[in-house]
Amino acid sequence: MKAVYKRVLIKLSGEALASGKGFGLHQETVDEVSRQICMVASDGVETAIVVGGGNIWRGRSGEGMDRVTADYMGMLATTINALALQDSIERQGHEVRVQSAIAMQEICEPYIRRRAVRHLEKGRVVVFAAGIGSPYFSTDTAAALRAIEIEAEIILSAKNVDGVYSDDPNLNPNAIKYDTLSYEEVIKGSLRAIDATAATLCRDNNLPLLVFSLAKPSNIFDAVCGINVGTYISNS
Numbered sequence: 001m002k003a004v005y006k007r008v009l010i011k012l013s014g015e016a017l018a019s020g021k022g023f024g025l026h027q028e029t030v031d032e033v034s035r036q037i038c039m040v041a042s043d044g045v046e047t048a049i050v051v052g053g054g055n056i057w058r059g060r061s062g063e064g065m066d067r068v069t070a071d072y073m074g075m076l077a078t079t080i081n082a083l084a085l086q087d088s089i090e091r092q093g094h095e096v097r098v099q100s101a102i103a104m105q106e107i108c109e110p111y112i113r114r115r116a117v118r119h120l121e122k123g124r125v126v127v128f129a130a131g132i133g134s135p136y137f138s139t140d141t142a143a144a145l146r147a148i149e150i151e152a153e154i155i156l157s158a159k160n161v162d163g164v165y166s167d168d169p170n171l172n173p174n175a176i177k178y179d180t181l182s183y184e185e186v187i188k189g190s191l192r193a194i195d196a197t198a199a200t201l202c203r204d205n206n207l208p209l210l211v212f213s214l215a216k217p218s219n220i221f222d223a224v225c226g227i228n229v230g231t232y233i234s235n236s
Helices: 014-021 027-042 067-091 113-121 139-150 183-188 196-204 219-224
Strands: 007-012 046-051 096-100 125-129 154-159 180-182 209-213 231-234
Touching: 007 014, 007 027, 007 139, 014 027, 014 067, 014 154, 027 046, 027 067, 027 125, 027 219, 046 067, 046 113, 046 139, 067 096, 067 125, 096 113, 113 125, 113 139, 139 154, 139 196, 154 219, 180 183, 183 196, 183 231, 209 219
Parallel strands: 007 046, 007 154, 046 125, 096 125, 154 209, 180 231
Antiparallel strands: 209 231
């Protein structure tokens, strides 16, 4: 199979990196995901990544805590995941850079759009950490914003579910899985694909999104080859 995209942004769920553990990092999963990312990048696809932090901490988990503080803790959690991916990708022989929206000069680069694009043009994988650097915004929104900024052709959103459903498939066995959706259907139907801010950004900038499961890591390469392995969302 041959890749159909030149530049993609992969949004990785933090929970999916924990695999069955539910918390922390499952190293075998991280390494397998990294292998797939290296395959994609080695095939000539310019690859950027935004990773969540839900396997370590979610801002809304801080019950009774100041929301801003809790959200910054979540941004640090995404940085831990980004560094784990960097280590795994490097061990497999591919160049990678981590860029953070919050200054952490001892461990990663600051996010600079032009530098990120240059890394991509040189074939390096770029991992964006710390969301957009501001509280009250999810990593879904960070993925949409970074994809627009670097002019990615699609967001490949790898989660712990295999697509978008009409209801929670874990609670409702009759929930319907969608193969395709429009952003209007996602927003108006309050479907749990991505948050409304991210969906609006993607809609307004005509940026398609594919939601799929990371349980089968090879889905990443299949998605880059244009195979609908989950739910494809666009304006059409």
